[in-house]
Amino acid sequence: MIKVNMLNPLVALARYNAWKSQWAESCSVDELSYIGGECHPEDFLLFGKLLFPDLIVAGGGVFLANSYDVDVFGCWLQKFHGDVQAVERMINHTHIYDTFDGCSEDIDDRVFK
Structure with a gap:
């Protein structure tokens, strides 16, 4: 098995790190948990305009x-x-x-x- 990272490691994410530190078991939440809990689907769609x-x-x-x-x-x-x-x-x-x-x-x- 080979893991391919599409982005460099994420660093200096103050908002994400503050959000993650709220969780008792912070190792059980990740970036996708943050996106699902803190971002609105419209934001995701609009960011698509930036990427595409x-x-x-x-x-x-x-x-x-x-x-x-x-x-x-x-x-x-x-x-x-x-x-x-x-x-x-x-x-x-x-x-x-x-x-x-x-x-x-x-x-x-x-x-x-």
Whole structure:
């Protein structure tokens, strides 16, 4: 048997660790227990949009739909001398920090990495 971890070990999870410490037998609860008890199904569905975003296929490239603008695409294509991959990198560049800019809590940088 081989266990394949799809994510690096989860570290610096202050909310999860505080929740888990409430349980008398904390070893009997895990991340899926937390999700089932603390997260709403709508949250899960909405996070799907982050993990599986809507895309625009245009000009030989693939772009995040919420970032694509035909005029901006044209400007970057000209600036990058027709290099569509460079335009993809520019238009699709996203920071996870920015996704959560409304979060007022102090989040450990390791969570975002």
